[in-house]
Amino acid sequence: xxxxxxxxxxxxxxxxxxxxxxxxxxxxxxxxxxxxxxxxxxxxxxxxxxxxxxxxxxxxxxxxxxxxxxxxxxxxxxxxxxxxxxxxxxxxxxxxxxxxxxxxxxxxxxxxxxxxxxxxxxxxxxxxxxxxxxxxxxxxxxxxxxxxxxxxxxxxxxxxxxxxxxxxxxxxxxxxxxxxxx
Numbered sequence: 763x764x765x766x767x768x769x770x771x772x773x774x775x776x777x778x779x780x781x782x783x784x785x786x787x788x789x790x791x792x793x794x795x796x797x798x799x800x801x802x803x804x805x806x807x808x809x810x811x812x813x814x815x816x817x818x819x820x821x822x823x824x825x826x827x828x829x830x831x832x833x834x835x836x837x838x839x840x841x842x843x844x845x846x847x848x849x850x851x852x853x854x855x856x857x858x859x860x861x862x863x864x865x866x867x868x869x870x871x872x873x874x875x876x877x878x879x880x881x882x883x884x885x886x887x888x889x890x891x892x893x894x895x896x897x898x899x900x901x902x903x904x905x906x907x908x909x910x911x912x913x914x915x916x917x918x919x920x921x922x923x924x925x926x927x928x929x930x931x932x933x934x935x936x937x938x939x940x941x942x943x944x
Contacts, residue, residue, distance in 0.1 A: 765800045770859050771852065773845045773877065774802070776870040789868060791835065792893065802872060804831065806893040814883040814890065819917065819925035821880015822846055822906040822934065826941045829875035831895040839888025840864035841881040842918050846906060848942045849876040856937055858915050876943045878906045882917050882925060904941055905934035913937050 764777040780789045790796065797804055814820070821844065824830075834843060846858040863869050863881075873879045881890060908915065908931060919925065935941075 763796060763800065765802075768845075768859050768861075770845055770847050770854050770857065770877070772874040773859065774872040775861060776800075776872060778868060778870060780868055791870070791891075792833070804833070804895060806833070806895055808894040808897055810892050810894065812890045814888050815926070816883055816886045816888075817922045817926050818883045819880065819908055819927050819931070821931065822878035822908055822915075823880060823931075824848060824878040824904055824906075825896070825899055825902040826904050826943075827902040828896045828899040829943075830898075831875050832873045832879055832892045833870060834863065834873065834879070834881075834890065834892040835868070835870045836863045836865055837889040837891055838865050839883065839885035840866070841883055841888060841890060843871055843881040844879070844915055845871070845873045846878040846880075846913060846915070846937075847876070848878055848906070848940070849944070850942050851944055852876075855942075856913065858913060860915070878904075880908055880931075882919075882922075884918070884922075905931055906937055906940050907932075907934035910934075910936050
């Protein structure tokens with residue numbers, strides 16, 4: 763696999779090895795050994811799977827305690843996936859980076875603890891899967907407003923219009939008011 767560093771320290775874009783022939787393809791979506799060899803010694807405790815329609819925006823989520831690292835990928839469809847640095851001690855605090863994850867490119871994104879995470883579905887029937895390093899803890903869940911102008915995430919909304927956003931995500935905190943990490 764090919765591990766690509768991003769502009770956000772700790773966030774990694776991963777291109778798995780894909781083996782294809784006339785029958786289709788095969789790839790390992792997770793191998794503890796392979797990731798450890800790439801200096802990502804991770805332990806996951808929960809797997810999640812969501813299916814969304816085109817224009818659904820989920821995020822920007824994080825947990826202030828029981829922080830979660832997330833290994834995310836798309837099985838069907840495509841998303842614009844975003845990581846937002848919430849570590850005050852980081853030189854990239856308040857900065858974001860977006861990535862196209864799709865059925866076609868089969869890329870995987872590692873979003874470590876200390877980041878908010880969200881995605882915009884670009885196709886109907888998008889299946890989004892992610893592994894978490896800690897369990898979901900609703901009492902500690904927080905949301906940064908996906909449209910906070912101070913953050914300025916450039917969501918690719920052309921051809922989508924206004925995204926479909928859950929009430930809890932629409933009520934997210936501005937970064938200036940959000941609980942963040944040291």
